[in-house]
Amino acid sequence: MQERETPTMTGYDFLVIGAGISGASAAFSLAKRGKTLLLEAETLPGYHSTGRSAALYTPNFGSPVVRKLNMAGHGFFATPPEGFSERPLLTPRQSLTLARPGEEAKLAAVLACSTAEHPILPISAEEAYRLAPILRREVIGAAALEPGVTDMDVAAIHQGFLRGFRLRGGELRCAAGVSALHREAAGWRVEAGGEIFHAGVVVNAAGAWGDAIAQLAGIAPIGLVAKRRTIIGIETTMQVSDMPLIEFAGEEGYLKPDTGRILASPGDETPVAPQDIQPEEWDIAVTVDWLQRHTVLDIRRVANSWAGLRTFVADHAPVVGFDPEHPGFFWLVGQGGYGIMHSPTLGRATTSLIETGELPADLLALGLTRDDLSPARLRAIASA
Ligand SMILES: Cc1cc2nc3c(=O)[nH]c(=O)nc-3n(C[C@H](O)[C@H](O)[C@H](O)COP(=O)(O)OP(=O)(O)OC[C@H]3O[C@@H](n4cnc5c(N)ncnc54)[C@H](O)[C@@H]3O)c2cc1C
Known part of the structure; x- marks a missing residue:
């Protein structure tokens, strides 16, 4: 197995597993903050849930936590960053x-x-x-x-995240399924596609495979x-x-x-x-x-x-946060039927939680707390 030449002690600051809409949005946001690698098992990103949705923005759909996240994404979709997409991301549907x-x-x-x-x-x-x-x-x-219900251009949103990620210096590897994860002194050693990578923080955005990724790292599943x-x-x-x-x-x-x-x-x-x-x-x-x-x-x-x-997961809200018992292992899973709507918001939330331990101010202002999204809440549900 080839040991990848690493530009810093840990190779990458952030290594994101899974290049569906969740991993792509997190990688897009994280690449602004540090050297970021995005690994995808399939030969093309978006092959699984992301490429198979109903492409709807439905703000009044889901639990109270989910609805707040639905609404928080609207501003991004209505007014995306300069150069994000040549097409509108939302079109009226009702x-x-x-x-x-x-x-x-x-x-x-x-x-x-x-x-x-x-x-x-x-x-x-x-x-x-x-x-x-x-x-x-x-x-x-x-x-x-x-x-207020609209159609979403899922391909444009997904490609916008991936293009922006590359422009910010991020690296995407496809046909690079993660096969092993080991904790090391300064982060994680990750085997994927016949190579070894080192990273300070691993973001688990592997969708339905999220618990399988945790198990590779010796971490208890959260019941996806x-x-x-x-x-x-x-x-x-x-x-x-x-x-x-x-x-x-x-x-x-x-x-x-x-x-x-x-x-x-x-x-x-x-x-x-x-x-x-x-x-x-x-x-x-x-x-x-x-x-x-x-x-x-x-x-x-x-x-x-x-x-x-x-x-x-059990309460149907997404799981976004560090594993409480395994430093450097960040969960970004459980997006259910809302993952496209939530993508820009949860991508930002990922960066903010990793950097500051807190959600972005606009999400706090909506009444969301990090505990609403934290994986720790699921261990509490399981033991209740
Ligand atoms: C029929 C249907 C309708 C939907 N309608 C809507 C809707 O109208 N609006 C909405 O907002 N949401 C909708 N959704 C939900 C939305 O599609 C999902 O929440 C979202 O796509 C999840 O994205 P993801 O990136 O988490 O997962 P995925 O897109 O599944 O991405 C996970 C990626 O991880 C990769 N992976 C897995 N294991 C590994 C590994 N070991 N190494 C590297 N990579 C790995 C996989 O190959 C995959 O590409 C719908 C879903 C379905 C199925």
């Missing part, structure tokens, strides 16, 4: 939440999530049908519209659970491009337009081992059936389908 006739009361919980910055407005069933004529009229009892989610694409000749995201109150399934197609998900959450996950025939069939019952789409065939992993 979200329509429906209740079937007789189930109108279910909308109350949705409307209760409305905030001054991201309102959710009750609208008539007729107005909902006008916005989404693809629906069967008889499935709409009542409706709520959230104008990867859950499969399926999306199918249906071609249609109907004019759907301006239609909102559509979901039903209290249910996980949704549909949205995407470049001349309707994308739909049954909202499945099947726990699986970390892997290159593929869709199951059953979940595809369930989604087609759901579309047939709720829309007037003439479904002749499924044009495309994919599945991705949404990886959670």
Whole structure:
């Protein structure tokens, strides 16, 4: 194995494992502060969850901690740093939440999530049908519209982080899966892709593989659970491009337009081992059936389908912070179904926690604390 020539005693200040959106955003932020290496097991970054999302910015989605993080990212996406992307990162979509006739009361919980910055407005069933004529009229009892939901250009965001990282002097290695991690006097010795690297701080941004990385370092897992989610694409000749995201109150399934197609998900959450996950025939069939019952789409065939992993810990909030028992080992995992929305915020939070031990001031001002994100909270949950 080749021992990599190191420019300083520790080689790199920061070594980030995993070049999905989480690792890319952290590396982008850390490269401003020190020499940073980003290692990716696959030949291309973004192959796993990052390349398989629904690409939605949904500010009123998730637990209270998650919602604060959702909102904290909006400024970055709306006004990214100079040169970050040639394309807008957000484009208007809106979200329509429906209740079937007789189930109108279910909308109350949705409307209760409305905030001054991201309102959710009750609208008539007729107005909902006008916005989404693809629906069967008889499935709409009542409706709520959230104008602040947008599409996100995930590829532009991911590439923006990676390009900015390289411009700041960062090094990206693909086909460099980390195979061993050893604590040494001044940091970590990391084996990957047939080379050995040394770094002061290791950032574990390996997504569904986060616990496997910890175990390589002899660190206890934090209980990450990867859950499969399926999306199918249906071609249609109907004019759907301006239609909102559509979901039903209290249910996980949704549909949205995407470049001349309707994308739909049954909202499945099947726990699986970390892997290159593929869709199951059953979940595809369930989604087609759901579309047939709720829309007037003439479904002749499924044009495309994919599945991705949404990886959670027990309380469904991300895990961002140093391991309490292993200095220099930083967790950046558990982004679940929110990792694209959270990426600029958690990247900044990573740098701030590593440098100062505290979250950035704007996150503190939102009422977030480092304990909300710390891995230590999970050991407390486990022992309760
Ligand atoms: C169907 C679906 C819909 C979603 N919709 C949305 C949405 O609308 N909005 C939103 O914000 N989020 C959404 N998400 C969630 C979002 O996609 C994820 O939270 C996010 O992509 C997680 O990014 P990540 O970088 O942590 O993980 P990943 O993208 O999985 O990256 C982890 C990387 O680590 C690498 N790795 C693993 N082991 C090693 C190793 N030993 N050495 C080196 N590298 C390693 C992997 O190869 C991988 O590239 C959705 C997810 C799915 C599946």
